[in-house]
Amino acid sequence: MSSKDAPPPLPEPLGVPVADSHTHLDMQSGTVEEALAKAAAAGVDTVVQVGCDLKGSRWAAETAAAHPQVHAAVALHPNEAPRIVLGDPDGWSRQGAREAGGDAALDDALAEIDRLAALPEVKAVGETGLDFFRTGPEGIAAQERSFRAHIEIAKRHGKALVIHDREAHDDVLRILAEEGAPERTVFHCYSGDAGMARICADAGYHMSFAGNVTFKNAQPLRDALAVAPLDLVLVETDAPFLTPVPYRGRPNAPYLVPITVRAMARVRGIDEEAMSTAIAVNTARAFDY
Ligand SMILES: [Zn+2]
Numbered sequence: 001m002s003s004k005d006a007p008p009p010l011p012e013p014l015g016v017p018v019a020d021s022h023t024h025l026d027m028q029s030g031t032v033e034e035a036l037a038k039a040a041a042a043g044v045d046t047v048v049q050v051g052c053d054l055k056g057s058r059w060a061a062e063t064a065a066a067h068p069q070v071h072a073a074v075a076l077h078p079n080e081a082p083r084i085v086l087g088d089p090d091g092w093s094r095q096g097a098r099e100a101g102g103d104a105a106l107d108d109a110l111a112e113i114d115r116l117a118a119l120p121e122v123k124a125v126g127e128t129g130l131d132f133f134r135t136g137p138e139g140i141a142a143q144e145r146s147f148r149a150h151i152e153i154a155k156r157h158g159k160a161l162v163i164h165d166r167e168a169h170d171d172v173l174r175i176l177a178e179e180g181a182p183e184r185t186v187f188h189c190y191s192g193d194a195g196m197a198r199i200c201a202d203a204g205y206h207m208s209f210a211g212n213v214t215f216k217n218a219q220p221l222r223d224a225l226a227v228a229p230l231d232l233v234l235v236e237t238d239a240p241f242l243t244p245v246p247y248r249g250r251p252n253a254p255y256l257v258p259i260t261v262r263a264m265a266r267v268r269g270i271d272e273e274a275m276s277t278a279i280a281v282n283t284a285r286a287f288d289y
């Protein structure tokens with residue numbers, strides 16, 4: 001294994017344990033038990049495991065049921081919904097998907113998300129939202145229909161809503177306002193600027209910051225973190241993606257959360273303990289565990 005692919009070393013553990021509010025353990029190497037033990041050794045005592053399709057959502061619920069420190073979020077990812085309706089451009093033909101009744105297939109998949117959302121170990125519906133980076137214009141209708149359905153499911157079950165917003169800030173905010181956001185809404189991997197952070201603050205939306213807040217070119221993100229109300233700020237890895245500096249490009253995992261927490265504390269001008277304490281309280285409130 002070259003050093004580029006090697007897992008970064010265990011950081012100095014946090015004095016006050018926090019939660020990784022968004023991770024994908026099913027996309028990381030090693031077992032769930034190993035990941036949780038390593039996270040705990042770094043002062044990361046809780047993780048929210050996020051499903052992106054039916055298989056991943058079922059797995060998230062099962063994993064949360066088996067581990068008290070894991071909570072599940074279930075959804076069809078914004079890039080998954082168009083695949084269900086239109087067919088996977090890399091797989092079976094789009095024509096085939098239409099003939100199979102793509103909208104009906106999406107309804108069937110949403111019914112299964114609805115069923116999973118009722119489970120007590122499932123604390124959130126998401127990640128859902130809009131992704132104009134990966135999904136082209138032909139997929140927008142399916143993406144939006146799926147997003148609106150997830151909002152409705154979250155509200156009906158009284159669960160948190162986890163938002164994936166990639167290059168779609170205005171439309172995500174508009175649809176949330178049109179549908180009426182659930183009481184607890186989390187923008188995962190928050191990617192807006194300070195202006196959007198003020199809009200989220202007014203609406204009471206939580207903003208979860210990932211390792212990219214440490215990236216050199218991410219000053220707008222740090223400006224957003226600086227103005228966000230402290231009681232709406234969360235931290236996440238979105239692992240295996242977005243590994244914080246100085247390990248950018250190497251595999252990410254929940255045990256690396258302390259690096260991002262320390263960077264966030266510096267941006268806020270508060271000590272690590274105050275940052276960790278706020279994050280721990282905020283995450284428990286956002287996901288109601
Ligand atoms: Zn996402």
Ligand SMILES: [Zn+2]
Pocket residue numbers: 022024050127238
């Ligand atoms: Zn994610």
